[in-house]
Amino acid sequence: MWGYLLRRVAAGILVLLVLSFGMFLLVALSGDPLAQLRANPQISPATIAAAAAQLHLNQPLVERYWSWLTGLLLHGSLGTSYTGQPVGSQIAQRLTVTLKLIVPAVILSVLLGVVVGVISAVRQYKPVDHISTGLAYLFFSTPVFVLGLLLKDFLAVDLNKAAGHTVLFTVGESSPGITGGWNVFTNEVQHAVLPVLTLTLITYATWSRFQRAAMLDVLNSDYIRLARAKGLSPRRVLFVHALRNALIPVVTIVAIDFAALVGGAVVTEIVFSWDGMGQYLLNGLTGAESPDVYAVQGWLIVAGTAVIVFNILADLLYGLLDPRVRYA
Amino acid sequence: MPDPVSGLTPSAGLTPPRDVVAPVSDAAQGLTIESRGQLRLALERFVHHRLALASLIVFVLLLLVSTIGPLFWHYSFTAITNQFATAPSAQHPFGTDLIGHDLFAQAMEAEATSVKTAVLVAVIATAIGTMIGAVAGYYGKLADALLMRFTDLILAVPLLAILLVLSSKLSKQAGSWLFTALILGFVLWTNLARQVRGSFLSLREREFVEAEHAIGASDRRIIFRHMIPNAVGPIIVSATLTVALAILIEAVLSFLGLGIQPPEVSLGSLIASGQDAAATLPWLFFFPAGLLVITILSVNFIGDGLRDALDPAQRAHR
Numbered sequence: 001m002w003g004y005l006l007r008r009v010a011a012g013i014l015v016l017l018v019l020s021f022g023m024f025l026l027v028a029l030s031g032d033p034l035a036q037l038r039a040n041p042q043i044s045p046a047t048i049a050a051a052a053a054q055l056h057l058n059q060p061l062v063e064r065y066w067s068w069l070t071g072l073l074l075h076g077s078l079g080t081s082y083t084g085q086p087v088g089s090q091i092a093q094r095l096t097v098t099l100k101l102i103v104p105a106v107i108l109s110v111l112l113g114v115v116v117g118v119i120s121a122v123r124q125y126k127p128v129d130h131i132s133t134g135l136a137y138l139f140f141s142t143p144v145f146v147l148g149l150l151l152k153d154f155l156a157v158d159l160n161k162a163a164g165h166t167v168l169f170t171v172g173e174s175s176p177g178i179t180g181g182w183n184v185f186t187n188e189v190q191h192a193v194l195p196v197l198t199l200t201l202i203t204y205a206t207w208s209r210f211q212r213a214a215m216l217d218v219l220n221s222d223y224i225r226l227a228r229a230k231g232l233s234p235r236r237v238l239f240v241h242a243l244r245n246a247l248i249p250v251v252t253i254v255a256i257d258f259a260a261l262v263g264g265a266v267v268t269e270i271v272f273s274w275d276g277m278g279q280y281l282l283n284g285l286t287g288a289e290s291p292d293v294y295a296v297q298g299w300l301i302v303a304g305t306a307v308i309v310f311n312i313l314a315d316l317l318y319g320l321l322d323p324r325v326r327y328a
Numbered sequence: 329m330p331d332p333v334s335g336l337t338p339s340a341g342l343t344p345p346r347d348v349v350a351p352v353s354d355a356a357q358g359l360t361i362e363s364r365g366q367l368r369l370a371l372e373r374f375v376h377h378r379l380a381l382a383s384l385i386v387f388v389l390l391l392l393v394s395t396i397g398p399l400f401w402h403y404s405f406t407a408i409t410n411q412f413a414t415a416p417s418a419q420h421p422f423g424t425d426l427i428g429h430d431l432f433a434q435a436m437e438a439e440a441t442s443v444k445t446a447v448l449v450a451v452i453a454t455a456i457g458t459m460i461g462a463v464a465g466y467y468g469k470l471a472d473a474l475l476m477r478f479t480d481l482i483l484a485v486p487l488l489a490i491l492l493v494l495s496s497k498l499s500k501q502a503g504s505w506l507f508t509a510l511i512l513g514f515v516l517w518t519n520l521a522r523q524v525r526g527s528f529l530s531l532r533e534r535e536f537v538e539a540e541h542a543i544g545a546s547d548r549r550i551i552f553r554h555m556i557p558n559a560v561g562p563i564i565v566s567a568t569l570t571v572a573l574a575i576l577i578e579a580v581l582s583f584l585g586l587g588i589q590p591p592e593v594s595l596g597s598l599i600a601s602g603q604d605a606a607a608t609l610p611w612l613f614f615f616p617a618g619l620l621v622i623t624i625l626s627v628n629f630i631g632d633g634l635r636d637a638l639d640p641a642q643r644a645h646r
Contacts, residue, residue: 015480015481015484016484018481019481019484023489023493026493026494027493030493137625137628137629138621138625140628141572141576141621141624141625141628142621142624143576143579143580143583143596143620143621143624144580145579145580145583145599146579146599146617146620146621149599149603149606149613149617150613150617153603153606153607153613154607154610157607263489266584267580267583267584270584281489281492282492282584285492285493286492286585286586291493296493299489300489303489304484307484308484
C-alpha cells in the first residue's frame with residue numbers, strides 16, 4: 001500500500017506541475033493586466049513601462065514561470081499578486097471564508113443525503129420514494145444561482161419583513177463592528193444560513209441518489225437475504241448489515257465532491273457576496289488587474305492539491321472500508 | 329442503414345454480436361408472437377417511462393414554441409417598447425423589463441439559444457469523448473496511458489476554472505453562442521471518454537471482434553462498424569445528460585457574465601440581467617428561471633428514460 005501511495009502522490013505532483021505550467025501560459029496570454037492603464041491617455045509611457053517592469057511583464061514567460069516555481073518550491077511562497085499583496089496570505093483568508101461555507105454544507109448534505117437515500121431505498125416505489133426522487137431531480141436540475149436568488153430575494157426578504165428586523169442576512173459573511181464572542185457567532189450564523197442552505201440543497205440531491213442506489217444494491221444481495229433468513233431483527237439487518245456496506249461508495253463521492261468545493265463554491269459565493277476562493281479566482285480572471293497570473297496560480301495550487309489529495313484519500317478509504325479492493 | 333446480416337438497425341445501438349444464434353422463427357413454432365426488433369423494444373421501454381415521455385413532449389413543445397413562435401409573435405426580442413417594467417398582461421404575457429423589452433419574445437429567443445448551444449456542446453463532447461475513449465480502449469498500452477493521463481489532467485482542474493480562463497479574455501468571439509458551445513464542448517467530454525474506454529476494453533475481448541481480426545478487417549472498420557454500435561446505448565444516454573449539464577453550465581457562465589452576451593440572450597443571461605430588480609419585478613426572475621429549470625429537468629428525465637430503454641443492464645434497481 002505504501003508503494004501505491006507513493007506512486008499516486010508522485011503522479012499527483014506531476015499533474016500539478018503540468019497543470020500549473022499550462023495554466024500559467026494560458027492565463028498570462030489571455031489578456032493584458034495593464035490594459036486600463038494603457039487606455040488612459042493621461043498616463044505616460046514611462047509610467048506604464050515601470051508598471052510593466054514591476055509586474056515582470058517584460059520578462060519571457062518561461063522565465064517568469066520558473067521564478068514563480070522556484071519561489072514556491074524553495075521558499076514556499078506563492079508570490080505577490082498584481083494588487084501588491086502576498087498571494088499566500090490572501091488565499092489563507094479566502095480559504096477560511098470558503099471553509100465556513102462548505103464544511104457546514106457538506107456535513108448537512110451528508111446527513112440529509114444518507115437519510116433520504118436510505119428511506120428512499122427501503123420504501124422503494126412508495127410515495128416517499130417518489131417524492132424524494134422528484135425533489136432530487138428538481139434540485140440537480142436547478143442552477144445554484146437560481147436557487148440562491150430564490151432564497152435571497154424572496155424567502156429572506158419576506159421573512160425579514162414579517163419579523164420586522166433582519167433575521168437572515170443576504171450579503172457577506174458577517175456584519176462589521178460586532179463585538180463579543182456570542183454576538184459574533186450568532187451574526188455569522190445569520191449570514192451563513194442562506195448560502196449554506198443553497199449549497200446543501202444542490203449537493204444532497206446527487207448524494208441521496210448515490211445512497212439510494214448503493215442501498216438498493218446491498219438490500220438485494222444474498223447476504224442480506226441470509227441475515228433476514230437467520231431471523232435477525234429488521235432494524236439490525238438494516239443498520240448493521242446493510243447500511244454499513246451501502247455507505248462505502250458514498251464516502252468516496254463525498255470526498256471527491258468536497259475537494260472540488262475547496263476551489264470555491266463560486267456561484268454561491270457570488271450570489272451571497274462571500275469573499276471566498278471562488279470570488280478570488282473570478283476576480284483574478286476578470287477583475288481590475290486581470291488576468292492576475294499569480295493570484296490564479298495560487299488558487300490553482302490550493303484547489304488542485306485539494307482535488308488530488310482527496311482523490312487519493314477517497315481511493316485509500318475505499319480500500320480500508322472494502323477489504324476486497326486491492327491496490328495494484 | 330439496416331445491417332445486411334441481422335437486418336437490425338445499428339442506430340438502435342443494440343446490434344447483437346454476430347455469434348448470437350438466430351431465433352427459431354415464430355411461425356415455425358406455431359406461435360403468434362410478433363417478432364420485435366431491438367429498436368422497437370427500446371422504444372417500448374421508453375414509452376413505459378411515463379415521466380420521460382411527458383418530458384419529451386414538454387421539451388418538444390418548448391422547442392417548437394421557441395423556434396416557430398418568434399415568426400408569429402408581434403415583438404422581436406430586440407424590439408424596445410414604450411412600456412417599461414410592466415407586469416404580465418395579455419399584451420406582454422411575461423411582462424416587460426426595465427428597458428421595455430417584451431420578455432416573452434426574449435424568453436423564446438433565450439430558450440432557443442440555450443438549447444442550440446447545449447446540443448452543439450453535446451455533439452462536440454460526445455464526438456471527442458467517444459473517439460478518445462475508443463482509441464484508448466481499443467489500442468490500449470501507450471495510447472491508453474497517454475490519453476487517460478490527459479483525461480485525468482482535464483478532470484483534475486475544477487471545471488469552472490478552465491471555463492473561466494478560456495471564456496474570459498481568450499477571444500473577441502467570446503460572448504457568442506458558438507464560441508461558448510465550442511469551449512464547453514472541448515471540456516465536457518472526460519466522463520464519456522472514460523466510460524467508452526471501459527466498454528471498449530471489454531468489447532475488444534469478445535469473439536465477434538476476434539472474428540473481425542481473423543478475416544482481416546481494418547482497425548477503423550472494427551471500431552466504427554462493430555464496436556461503437558455495440559457501445560452506443562450508453563453513449564446516447566450520456567449525450568442526452570450532457571445536453572442538460574451544458575444548459576446548466578452555460579446558464580452559470582452567462583450569469584457570471586462570461587458566457588453568452590448581448591446582443592444574444594440565453595436563459596442564464598436573461599436571469600442575470602433581471603436579478604437586480606427581481607425582488608420588485610418578480611416576473612423578470614420567475615419566467616426565465618422557471619423555463620430554465622423545466623428545460624433542464626425535462627432533458628434529465630428524457631436521459632433517464634433513454635437509459636432504461638437503451639441500457640437495460642443499468643436499470644437493475646432504478
